[in-house]
Amino acid sequence: MKVTKSDITISAVAPKQYPPEGLPEIALAGRSNVGKSSFINKLINRKALARTSSKPGKTQTLNFYLINEAFHFVDVPGYGYAKVSKTEREAWGKMLETYFSERENLRATVLVVDIRHQPSVEDVAMYDFLKFHKLPVIIVATKLDKIKKAQVQKHVNRIRETLAVEGDDVIIPFSSETAQGKEEAWRKIESFL
Ligand SMILES: Nc1nc2c(ncn2[C@@H]2O[C@H](COP(=O)(O)OP(=O)(O)OP(=O)(O)O)[C@@H](O)[C@H]2O)c(=O)[nH]1
Numbered sequence: 001m002k003v004t005k006s007d008i009t010i011s012a013v014a015p016k017q018y019p020p021e022g023l024p025e026i027a028l029a030g031r032s033n034v035g036k037s038s039f040i041n042k043l044i045n046r047k048a049l050a051r052t053s054s055k056p057g058k059t060q061t062l063n064f065y066l067i068n069e070a071f072h073f074v075d076v077p078g079y080g081y082a083k084v085s086k087t088e089r090e091a092w093g094k095m096l097e098t099y100f101s102e103r104e105n106l107r108a109t110v111l112v113v114d115i116r117h118q119p120s121v122e123d124v125a126m127y128d129f130l131k132f133h134k135l136p137v138i139i140v141a142t143k144l145d146k147i148k149k150a151q152v153q154k155h156v157n158r159i160r161e162t163l164a165v166e167g168d169d170v171i172i173p174f175s176s177e178t179a180q181g182k183e184e185a186w187r188k189i190e191s192f193l
């Protein structure tokens, strides 16, 4: 997709703040600091529309980014970040659960995992949760620039086995540094719009 326009629509914490128009949405999900915001920026050719950080816990609200006035990317807080309080974690959990289980505009979720590591228990739980709600998942295995080319297939296989990937869900090796996988990610996302 050629992105000619991208803007933040709203940072939301509750359903009444979600954009009211019926535009399709593609949400992000994944561990804190895995590279969700960086993925959005790379796809839309913006350096920092979605705020990123080397410290986990940067994204704390549901951030709706309007792309080409046609659909929203929804950036979400990551899970698995130990340093937030229990109360905060529960509030985020509730916010995410509400969004993923009730949002009718949601067409597909990009589950971002680190290609270097075996998916965590929380990654598996997130994937199972999305499948329970019958949501299509695009698995993006990011930080591809951090492993050797000869290792890629082995790592992708490990991700597929650990998540027990179902049906039409794909795993796309990707790097926000080199833009590898960007075209394939766009093709897959466009198929859900
Ligand atoms: N080498 C490399 N670094 C990456 C890549 N993607 C993201 N990073 C780095 O990983 C760190 C976290 O990236 P973010 O995009 O902020 O991660 P996030 O998943 O949005 O994190 P939260 O908002 O805290 O949940 C930053 O320092 C990024 O520069 C990648 O493909 N390759």
Ligand SMILES: [Mg+2]
Binding pocket: 036, 037, 038, 051, 052, 058, 059, 075, 076
């Ligand atoms: Mg983020």
